[in-house]
Amino acid sequence: MPHSRRILTYAIATAAAAATAGLVLPSGATAAAPPTTTSDFNGDGYADLAVGVPDGTVGSQTKAGYVNVVWGGPKGVGAHGSIRVTQTTPEVPGTPEAGDRFGASVALTDLNGDGIAELLVGAPGEDITGRGADAGTVIAVGGAKGGPGPGSTVLTGPSPSAAYGKSVTAADLTGDGNKEIVIGGTDKVVARVAQGEDSMVTTVVAAPMGGRAPVLATGDFDSDGAADLAVAYWTAGNPTTQSHVRLWKWDADQSALANFWNTDNAGVTALAGGDFDGDGHDDLALGECREIADENIDNPCGPEELAKGGAIHIHYQSPSGGSFGSRAQTLNQDTTGVPGVAETGDRFGAALAVADVNRDGRDDLIAGAPGEAIGSKVRAGAAWLLHGGAQGLLNANGAAKSVSWNQATPGVPGVAEAGDTFGAAVSTGDCNADGVPDVTVGSPGENASLGAVWLLPSGSARNSAAFSPRSLGLPYLSTAQKYGKPLSSR
Numbered sequence: 310m311p312h313s314r315r316i317l318t319y320a321i322a323t324a325a326a327a328a329t330a331g332l333v334l335p336s337g338a339t340a341a342a343p344p345t346t347t348s349d350f351n352g353d354g355y356a357d358l359a360v361g362v363p364d365g366t367v368g369s370q371t372k373a374g375y376v377n378v379v380w381g382g383p384k385g386v387g388a389h390g391s392i393r394v395t396q397t398t399p400e401v402p403g404t405p406e407a408g409d410r411f412g413a414s415v416a417l418t419d420l421n422g423d424g425i426a427e428l429l430v431g432a433p434g435e436d437i438t439g440r441g442a443d444a445g446t447v448i449a450v451g452g453a454k455g456g457p458g459p460g461s462t463v464l465t466g467p468s469p470s471a472a473y474g475k476s477v478t479a480a481d482l483t484g485d486g487n488k489e490i491v492i493g494g495t496d497k498v499v500a501r502v503a504q505g506e507d508s509m510v511t512t513v514v515a516a517p518m519g520g521r522a523p524v525l526a527t528g529d530f531d532s533d534g535a536a537d538l539a540v541a542y543w544t545a546g547n548p549t550t551q552s553h554v555r556l557w558k559w560d561a562d563q564s565a566l567a568n569f570w571n572t573d574n575a576g577v578t579a580l581a582g583g584d585f586d587g588d589g590h591d592d593l594a595l596g597e598c599r600e601i602a603d604e605n606i607d608n609p610c611g612p613e614e615l616a617k618g619g620a621i622h623i624h625y626q627s628p629s630g631g632s633f634g635s636r637a638q639t640l641n642q643d644t645t646g647v648p649g650v651a652e653t654g655d656r657f658g659a660a661l662a663v664a665d666v667n668r669d670g671r672d673d674l675i676a677g678a679p680g681e682a683i684g685s686k687v688r689a690g691a692a693w694l695l696h697g698g699a700q701g702l703l704n705a706n707g708a709a710k711s712v713s714w715n716q717a718t719p720g721v722p723g724v725a726e727a728g729d730t731f732g733a734a735v736s737t738g739d740c741n742a743d744g745v746p747d748v749t750v751g752s753p754g755e756n757a758s759l760g761a762v763w764l765l766p767s768g769s770a771r772n773s774a775a776f777s778p779r780s781l782g783l784p785y786l787s788t789a790q791k792y793g794k795p796l797s798s799r
């Protein structure tokens with residue numbers, strides 16, 4: 310919807326203050342260190358969960374979209390209430406209109422180091438005055454004790470159909486303590502970079518992306534102490550097949566992000582950075598990896614027989630750090646130790662999240678497969694917890710250690726039904742502050758696409774619970790909201 314241009318100078322300084330520039334995060338932590346809670350939106354010490362609902366109705370405006378911030382607490386998320394953030398929320402720019410798709414991408418992250426997270430929200434269908442229909446925007450909403458603080462526009466798309474806000478993430482890419490905000494749009498990824506009291510916008514990559522949202526992830530993939538950016542995109546036959554997973558790092562001399570590693574011919578749906586072998590260096594997991602080039606030159610997704618149903622392909626740093634991609638592993642549902650059977654259409658790895666769930670010093674990978682059939686129920690969906698180990702996600706014998714969940718798993722509420730798409734989104738965060746990460750799994754097809762989210766405390770089906778727009782008392786229950794994708798916590 311049209312509105313005058315309101316630009317966030319960089320990030321929100323405090324919950325009660327206007328947006329300011331160049332805010333500083335605590336320094337000294339490396340990407341491989343155990344993560345602290347950065348998703349506490351209301352400052353109560355518990356990780357919260359942001360659920361984007363871009364198909365949600367606001368007022369009478371279909372697909373105007375909203376974000377549901379679900380509070381963490383002693384019982385985890387879903388038991389302590391929530392708030393709905395829309396463009397009718399005070400201090401959030403704009404007015405909800407049909408097709409804005411506010412909430413198409415979400416990220417809860419502490420931009421300014423005050424211990425309270427900000428909420429980044431993408432609205433790729435936003436119309437911008439002077440820039441055209443579907444130019445798109447990303448908005449930052451400040452966290453605050455008891456609820457949202459001021460909001461401002463981070464960036465708007467420059468032209469019609471630019472669709473800024475298809476994807477969003479944030480990390481300290483320059484190593485100066487400031488978090489950069491990275492935004493994906495139509496055939497483009499840009500980064501808003503803080504520079505002292507000012508900020509600049511730099512284009513990371515511009516290339517055909519097949520109409521898909523560019524996939525974004527961060528991690529210190531060269532062990533220099535600053536986060537790097539991973540970007541994946543692909544298109545088939547438009548007019549030629551192009552597919553890339555690329556890593557970018559900050560080049561201070563050029564004041565731009567520089568590409569330093571690529572793997573081509575691989576189309577992926579998800580990326581996740583984590584230290585899966587516990588060597589102190591970040592690795593990169595490629596989810597639902599598919600080899601889509603006409604000729605398989607470099608085995609971008611590992612052995613072809615492991616691509617069935619979706620492969621998860623992991624690139625590791627060398628033990629000494631700095632040399633990325635020197636070793637790789639590939640797994641699917643036919644891998645020893647991974648429950649299930651690989652079948653076409655499973656979409657294994659279509660959603661990924663990372664946390665050290667068993668607290669052994671090695672990151673674990675949570676993977677969703679929304680296309681998984683449970684018995685005769687097609688696309689009922691499932692999710693897996695794949696444990697890291699000394700060799701990574703696979704041991705020296707090529708076997709994994711993992712558990713899986715679906716709505717037919719004992720202890721998991723609900724009933725597996727066709728089209729539930731359980732596992733379409735996954736997230737992690739210590740939502741009950743017990744020192745152990747919890748897992749959340751989205752099922753946007755649940756209940757005729759009303760949608761729901763499952764909480765698996767400490768990565769276990771024991772005491773698991775589900776919540777939905779209906780149980781949280783959100784309005785407009787008669788429409789297909791597809792609640793449960795995307796998710797953001799940590």
